[in-house]
Every structure is written in C-alpha cells, then in structure tokens.
Amino acid sequence: MNINMDFSKRLVIDTGKQEWQASPSPSVLRKPLAREAAESGHATSVVKYQAGASFNSHQHPRGEEILVLEGVFSDEHGNYPAGTYLRNPPGTSHAPFSKPGCVLLVKLCQFQFSDQTQLKIDTRKQPWQPGIGGLQVMSLHNHGHERTALVKWPPGEVFQPHTHFGGEELFVLSGTFRDEHGQYPKGTWVRSPHLSSHHPFVEEETIIWVKTGHLPAAT
Numbered sequence: 001m002n003i004n005m006d007f008s009k010r011l012v013i014d015t016g017k018q019e020w021q022a023s024p025s026p027s028v029l030r031k032p033l034a035r036e037a038a039e040s041g042h043a044t045s046v047v048k049y050q051a052g053a054s055f056n057s058h059q060h061p062r063g064e065e066i067l068v069l070e071g072v073f074s075d076e077h078g079n080y081p082a083g084t085y086l087r088n089p090p091g092t093s094h095a096p097f098s099k100p101g102c103v104l105l106v107k108l109c110q111f112q113f114s115d116q117t118q119l120k121i122d123t124r125k126q127p128w129q130p131g132i133g134g135l136q137v138m139s140l141h142n143h144g145h146e147r148t149a150l151v152k153w154p155p156g157e158v159f160q161p162h163t164h165f166g167g168e169e170l171f172v173l174s175g176t177f178r179d180e181h182g183q184y185p186k187g188t189w190v191r192s193p194h195l196s197s198h199h200p201f202v203e204e205e206t207i208i209w210v211k212t213g214h215l216p217a218a219t
Contacts, residue, residue: 063111167215175206
C-alpha cells in the first residue's frame with residue numbers, strides 16, 4: 001500500500017477531515033499521511049489510542065519519532081503528556097499504551113542510519129528562543145542537514161520568502177498557518193519538496209512543528 005510516497009509533489013492534508021482507520025490493534029486507530037507498505041517501512045500517521053489501549057512490545061528497525069498531540073502516551077519507560085517529543089532510534093523497543101487515551105503524530109523508519117539520538121522532551125517545560133523577526137523557536141533535534149523544531153508565530157507575522165533545501169514538513173498545532181498557496185488550520189500536515197519555496201504568514205498566533213532538510217530530491 002503506497003500512499004503519498006512521491007516526494008517531488010507538494011502535499012496538504014487537513015487531518016481533521018480524515019476518517020480514522022483500523023490498525024492491527026482494535027483499540028488503536030490511525031490516519032495515514034504517507035506510507036511505503038501496509039505495515040512496514042516509511043510511514044507518517046496521526047494515531048489515536050483509545051482509553052486503555054495498548055500495543056505489544058515491538059522494535060524500531062529504522063527509528064520512531066513521536067509528538068504527543070493530546071492525552072497521555074505511555075510505555076514501560078514513562079508517561080508522556082501532550083507536548084512531549086520522543087525519538088526512539090533503531091535498535092530500541094517498547095510496549096506502548098495509554099490509560100486515558102491519546103493522539104500522536106508518528107513517523108516510522110525515517111531515521112538517518114548515523115542518527116542514534118534518543119530523546120524525551122516535554123516542550124511545555126522548554127524555553128522559547130528568539131528567531132528571525134518576531135518568531136520564537138524551540139529546537140528539538142538536529143542531525144546533519146535535518147532540523148526539527150517548534151515555531152511560534154505572533155499575530156500578523158510575515159516571514160521572508162525562502163526555499164526549502166531538502167524539503168520542509170510541518171504540522172499545525174494551533175492557529176492557522178498561511179502562505180500564497182492557501183491557509184492551513186490546526187491539524188493540517190504540509191509536505192513541501194526539495195527546492196520548493198513559499199512566502200508564509202499568519203493572522204493569529206500560530207504554533208507549528210516543522211522539520212527541514214530531510215526529504216529526498218525525488219522519489
């Protein structure tokens with residue numbers, strides 16, 4: 001099952017309008033954004049654990065990256081409330097569950113082979129740093145050309161036009177992100193290809209999760 005694996009195309013998906021789909025666990029649902037194969041390989045999804053849901057212990061052959069969007073996600077190593085950013089590199093394993101239920105942004109099998117960093121960051125407790133213009137930035141992870149961060153946009157902020165070397169992937173966490181191509185409310189996932197460009201702005205305070213420099217030049 002190949003879904004949205006052509007990295008030369010720009011994609012915009014409002015996940016709030018997607019229907020939940022079944023997963024191998026009856027108490028875990030998901031909204032696929034990009035997927036290489038049915039249950040293996042490259043995958044980006046929004047995943048919902050219903051209250052009391054659990055998954056069997058499993059390994060991460062090419063890494064797992066998670067942003068907790070709602071609720072509390074847990075495994076045998078701890079509890080991770082909304083706002084937690086997790087990176088589990090290749091070779092790690094866990095048995096995840098959620099007592100109250102949770103919603104996650106999950107990226108599987110997308111680590112660079114040289115990236116062995118494991119992270120557990122509660123972004124609610126991390127300080128914002130000044131960025132370009134009125135932006136505030138919270139760096140989450142850097143490896144090679146790859147950069148991952150949260151970015152807070154103040155009301156009325158207009159950013160300079162720019163080109164995405166290695167592409168850009170973003171998920172709108174609050175507010176509405178905008179550019180010359182359209183507007184993207186909370187829950188929207190946008191993937192822009194290598195050497196694409198845009199001129200982004202906002203009208204209200206907006207927070208996005210953004211990753212750059214990680215996409216291939218072509219499929």
